[in-house]
Amino acid sequence: MASGSPQSGVGRVIAGRYLLLNQLGSGGMGHVWLAHDQRLACEVALKEIVFRSPGEDGDRSARVARARAEARHAAGLRGHPHVVTVHDVLEHEGLPWIVMEYVPGALDLHALVTQRGPLAPAECARVGLAVLDALTAGHERGVMHRDVKPANILLAPDRAGSPYARVLLTDYGISVQPDGGETRYTQTSVLVGTAGYLAPERAQGGPPTAAADLFSLGCTLYYAVEGYGPFDRDSGLAALTAVVLEEPRPTLRAGALESLLAAMLTKNPVHRITAEEAEAALSAILTPQSHPRTQFDPGSEPPWAGGPTHTAAPRAPEPPGPSQSHANGSQWYAPSAAQESSAAPGQETPATWPPPGQGPSPWPIGQGYGPPPATTSRRRPRHRVLKALLATALGLALAGGGAWYAMAYLPGKGAGKPYGEAVGLTTPLQDGDCIDAEWPGTPFSGEPALKVVGCDDRNNEGQVLAVFETGSAEEARTGAAAQCEQRTGETRKKLADIRAFAAVPTADGFDAADRRVACLLLDAHGFPVYGPLGDNRKPGTLFKDTATMQKRDCLDKVSGNRAKLVSCDGPHEQQVLDFFRMPPGTSLDDAHDKAPETCQKEIPPQDYGYDPSVYEAAAWVGNSGWNSGTRFVVCTAIRQDRGTMEKDEP
Structure with missing residues (x-):
C-alpha cells in the first residue's frame, strides 16, 4: 500500500462525509475512488493524492498545494461540457483529496481502444473536437493541461444512454498557468508529462504552451485511430528520444485524419497547426461539406496542408528469415x-484528407483535371503587311543563334530540368512511370533525385499514379501536395506502407514539364515496392x-x-x-x-x-x-x- 495512506480502503469515511465504496482507477498521482456523499446522498469521485516513496513525505506541503492548484484550475472550468467538474479539495489526515464529479459508465480512451480496438477516423475527430474545446477553454484562462493522453480522456454514456457519447478531459494534476505568477510545485529537475505524448520542445525543457498541448492531443488521436502511440518504444527514455529525434510511425488506419495528424505532430511549434485550424479540420472530417466545382483558389489552402502527410525515419533492417522465406521476400x-x-x-x-470543402478542389474541373481553361478571346484583324514583317523577323531570329533557345523551350521539348536540379529529370514524368528515388536524407524530407526505371526493376520504389495540369508554376507549388493526396487517396488507403509525393515543376521548368504536376506513390521508408501499384497491376x-x-x-x-x-x-x-x-x-x-x-x-x-x-x-x-x-x-x-x-x- 502507498506510503502515507495506511488506512485507505473500502468502507473508510473521508473528512467525516465521504464513504469509500470501491476504487475506480489508479495512476501516477494516486487513486480515484467511488464514494458516497453522506451529506448530499449522492455519489462522487474522490482522488486520493498518495506518496509512493518515503522520500516524497518531505514534499507533503508542495503536494497539498499542487492538489489545491489542480482543483482551482479545474474548478475554473466548472460547467464546461467536456471537463470533469471539480467540487472541492480537502485534507484528511495530512493527505490531499479532490472531490470530483462521478461519471457513471465512463471508460478512458486507452482502456476503450485496448478492449475494442482502434476507433474510426470520424469517431476520433468527434473525440478530438471535444478535447480541443476543453483545452481551448483552459488556454483562454492561461491554464495549460500538460498531460493530454488517452488515459485522461473519459468516454461515457449521455442522458439517452448512447455509449461513449460524452467526452470529458480529466486530471489537471500537473496543469499550470505559465504566466499566472503562481508557485510552481513541480521540481525543476523532473520532466512533467507522459513519455511518448510530450511535445518535443517540452522534452527539451521548454515552457508549457498551448502548442505543446496540441501536440499531445495529436499523439492521443494517433493512438485512438491506430491502436498505438506514434512514438511508442520499449522504455520511457526511448520514447522521449523518439519524440525529439524521430518522425511518427506511418499511419495505416488514419484515413481522413492522416494529414491533420502530421500537422499536429510537427516538431517545431512555430510551424505546428494552430488550435483554430485543427478545429476547422476536425469539423470538416466529422461533417464534410459539399464543394462547388469552381476554379482552384490557392489562398483557400491552410498553410499546413501543403506539407507531406507523415514522415518516417528509416530503421535498421532486421535480418531476413531463414530458408522458409522466398528470395523475393x-x-x-x-x-x-x-x-x-x-x-x-x-x-x-474511406474518407481522405483534405475533406470536401477544405484545401484545393479535388474534383475534375477542367480538361486534364486542372483549372478550367480560360475563354479564348476573339483576335482583332491584323494588317497583312504587319503579319509579313513579324514572320520575317521570326524567321531571322530562328536562323540565328536564337533558334536553339526558342526550340528548346517549347512546351514538351524537355528543355532544362522540369522539376529542378535536385530531382534531376530532363523529361516530364508520365502516368504509370515507375520510379527510383534517392532522398538526400530522411525519406520525404527535401526533394529526391528521381529516375524512371522498369516496374519490375529491383530499385523500383514507387509509381506515378496521376498527372494533372495547372495554370501556373505558383499554383502548382501551393496546391500540388494536397491535390496529389486527394488524387491518390483511394489507392493509398488500400496499401500498407505507401506515401504520396508531388513532383512539382519549377518556374523555369514549368513549360518543360508540360505544365503538369506528377503524383507519385512511394514506399514510406525508401525501400523497393517490387512491382506496379494500384490499377497498373x-x-x-x-x-x-x-x-x-x-x-x-x-x-x-x-x-x-x-x-x-x-x-x-x-x-x-x-x-x-x-x-x-x-x-x-x-x-x-x-x-x-x-x-x-x-x-x-x-x-x-x-x-x-x-x-x-x-x-x-x-x-x-x-x-x-x-x-x-x-x-x-x-x-x-x-x-x-x-x-x-x-x-x-x-
Whole structure:
C-alpha cells in the first residue's frame, strides 16, 4: 500500500462525509475512488493524492498545494461540457483529496481502444473536437493541461444512454498557468508529462504552451485511430528520444485524419497547426461539406496542408528469415483448423484528407483535371503587311543563334530540368512511370533525385499514379501536395506502407514539364515496392512481395510462397482483408509463426461478412515489412476446406 495512506480502503469515511465504496482507477498521482456523499446522498469521485516513496513525505506541503492548484484550475472550468467538474479539495489526515464529479459508465480512451480496438477516423475527430474545446477553454484562462493522453480522456454514456457519447478531459494534476505568477510545485529537475505524448520542445525543457498541448492531443488521436502511440518504444527514455529525434510511425488506419495528424505532430511549434485550424479540420472530417466545382483558389489552402502527410525515419533492417522465406521476400501462411477466432478488429473510414470543402478542389474541373481553361478571346484583324514583317523577323531570329533557345523551350521539348536540379529529370514524368528515388536524407524530407526505371526493376520504389495540369508554376507549388493526396487517396488507403509525393515543376521548368504536376506513390521508408501499384497491376500479376498487395485484392496461391492477382468477379482462393502491424520487437521468424493466429484474432473474417463456420484467416508475410521496420502482415480470408470462392462471396 502507498506510503502515507495506511488506512485507505473500502468502507473508510473521508473528512467525516465521504464513504469509500470501491476504487475506480489508479495512476501516477494516486487513486480515484467511488464514494458516497453522506451529506448530499449522492455519489462522487474522490482522488486520493498518495506518496509512493518515503522520500516524497518531505514534499507533503508542495503536494497539498499542487492538489489545491489542480482543483482551482479545474474548478475554473466548472460547467464546461467536456471537463470533469471539480467540487472541492480537502485534507484528511495530512493527505490531499479532490472531490470530483462521478461519471457513471465512463471508460478512458486507452482502456476503450485496448478492449475494442482502434476507433474510426470520424469517431476520433468527434473525440478530438471535444478535447480541443476543453483545452481551448483552459488556454483562454492561461491554464495549460500538460498531460493530454488517452488515459485522461473519459468516454461515457449521455442522458439517452448512447455509449461513449460524452467526452470529458480529466486530471489537471500537473496543469499550470505559465504566466499566472503562481508557485510552481513541480521540481525543476523532473520532466512533467507522459513519455511518448510530450511535445518535443517540452522534452527539451521548454515552457508549457498551448502548442505543446496540441501536440499531445495529436499523439492521443494517433493512438485512438491506430491502436498505438506514434512514438511508442520499449522504455520511457526511448520514447522521449523518439519524440525529439524521430518522425511518427506511418499511419495505416488514419484515413481522413492522416494529414491533420502530421500537422499536429510537427516538431517545431512555430510551424505546428494552430488550435483554430485543427478545429476547422476536425469539423470538416466529422461533417464534410459539399464543394462547388469552381476554379482552384490557392489562398483557400491552410498553410499546413501543403506539407507531406507523415514522415518516417528509416530503421535498421532486421535480418531476413531463414530458408522458409522466398528470395523475393514473401511467404503465405494459413492456420490450422484448430485455431480459434476472436474479434478485436480496428475500424477505418474511406474518407481522405483534405475533406470536401477544405484545401484545393479535388474534383475534375477542367480538361486534364486542372483549372478550367480560360475563354479564348476573339483576335482583332491584323494588317497583312504587319503579319509579313513579324514572320520575317521570326524567321531571322530562328536562323540565328536564337533558334536553339526558342526550340528548346517549347512546351514538351524537355528543355532544362522540369522539376529542378535536385530531382534531376530532363523529361516530364508520365502516368504509370515507375520510379527510383534517392532522398538526400530522411525519406520525404527535401526533394529526391528521381529516375524512371522498369516496374519490375529491383530499385523500383514507387509509381506515378496521376498527372494533372495547372495554370501556373505558383499554383502548382501551393496546391500540388494536397491535390496529389486527394488524387491518390483511394489507392493509398488500400496499401500498407505507401506515401504520396508531388513532383512539382519549377518556374523555369514549368513549360518543360508540360505544365503538369506528377503524383507519385512511394514506399514510406525508401525501400523497393517490387512491382506496379494500384490499377497498373493486371490480373495474373505475380506478387514479389506484400508491398503491392492491396485491401480487397483477390488472390490465387501459385506455390507455397507466391501468389498472383486474380479478378474478384471469378473464382479465387483468398481475399485481402486488412494489414496488421505486429508488436515492436517481433522478428521476421516470429511473424512467420504467429501471423495466421494473429490475423484470426485481430482481423477475423466474420467481421467482413464471412461465415466463421466456413472461412478462417490466413496471412502473407513479406520482407518489406521488416526491412522498413513497420512489421506489417497481410491478413486474408480463405475457406476452411481450401475451396475457391465465387464472385458474390461472402
